[in-house]
Amino acid sequence: MADFTIKHIDDMEAVVFGSFKRARAELGLQAFGMQVIDIPAGAEQYPEHDHAGDGQEEVFVVLRGGGEIELDGERHAVDSDALVRVGPSVKRKLWPGEDGMRVLALGGVPGRAYEAPEVSELGAPDPGLPGVPAP
Numbered sequence: 001m002a003d004f005t006i007k008h009i010d011d012m013e014a015v016v017f018g019s020f021k022r023a024r025a026e027l028g029l030q031a032f033g034m035q036v037i038d039i040p041a042g043a044e045q046y047p048e049h050d051h052a053g054d055g056q057e058e059v060f061v062v063l064r065g066g067g068e069i070e071l072d073g074e075r076h077a078v079d080s081d082a083l084v085r086v087g088p089s090v091k092r093k094l095w096p097g098e099d100g101m102r103v104l105a106l107g108g109v110p111g112r113a114y115e116a117p118e119v120s121e122l123g124a125p126d127p128g129l130p131g132v133p134a135p
Helices: 023-027
Strands: 035-041 057-071 072-078 081-084 092-108
Touching: 023 035
Parallel strands: none
Antiparallel strands: 035 092, 057 072, 057 081, 057 092
16 A cells, blocks of 8 residues: 555644644654644634743744744744744744635654654544633
8 A cells, every 4th residue: 555645634633623733643644743723814812832841843834824923022924935944942923814824834853753742643632722712
């Protein structure tokens, strides 16, 4: 059997009000983290965070729409031509534009084998967003 997987993003298991697609698990990817994030226009719930504790760097690829990415308090415009690499200690937050945004997020820790968090596995409980009621 050939070693490949083809999936449509909209058919992937989604959590956090349907915004986070478990793309890594859906494709059977083991080398690095990957998810697709759909953020509707006007949404502010995407959490500001960093990865100083685990050392993960991330790359964000805007697939559709646009908006801004806030990096250590400074906002930068991003659109469907944007690739953004963010180091572990940088605080980051996505802000969708008027058309919302779909982002492919890739992550891993330099020099270490990837360890998928349980929340990224298919069928894992939906973590929601702390303090944010479902729409």
